Amino acid sequence: QVQLVESGGGLVQPGGSLRLACAASGSIFSINAMAWYRQAPGKQRELVAAITSGGRSNYADSVKGRFTISRDNANNTMYLQMNNLKPEDTAVYYCNADIRVRFSIVNHYWGQGTQVTVSS
Numbered sequence: 001q002v003q004l005v006e007s008g009g010g011l012v013q014p015g016g017s018l019r020l021a022c023a024a025s026g027s028i029f030s031i032n033a034m035a036w037y038r039q040a041p042g043k044q045r046e047l048v049a050a051i052t053s054g055g056r057s058n059y060a061d062s063v064k065g066r067f068t069i070s071r072d073n074a075n076n077t078m079y080l081q082m083n084n085l086k087p088e089d090t091a092v093y094y095c096n097a098d099i100r101v102r103f104s105i106v107n108h109y110w111g112q113g114t115q116v117t118v119s120s
Contacts, residue, residue, distance in 0.1 A: 002026035002109050004095045009114030016118070017083045022095030022111055024076040032098040032106060034071055034078045038091035038116075048093070049080060062088070085118045092116075 008020040024031060035050035049069040051057045057069050068081040078095065095111035 002099055004109055004111035006095050006111045006114040009116045011117045012085055013120055014118055016085050020080040022078040027102045029100040029102045034097045036080045037094045040091040087118050090118050
């Protein structure tokens with residue numbers, strides 16, 4: 001089994017910062033691309049940022065210049081540094097990863113999500 005666990009969410013005021021983490025565990029052979037998604041109430045899930053195994057990253061236009069995605073391959077962990085947060089960033093943030101399980105193919109895996117609330 002493979003498990004992804006998010007952490008670091010919480011309540012912050014506009015302009016504040018949070019750092020999210022996603023730790024992968026289980027029978028992992030390798031992890032390819034990883035990504036952060038978010039979903040606000042009544043809205044569709046959207047891609048926030050993605051990063052390859054080599055460290056190449058891309059971001060949604062709405063978070064460019066404010067968010068930074070990174071990963072620690074040795075510890076199978078991904079991070080999302082979120083600065084200058086806005087109320088529009090309020091959502092449940094989900095970790096996604098393309099993981100090759102031992103003796104198997106690459107599949108998509110999801111974490112359970114962590115709540116980020118930006119409000120005064």
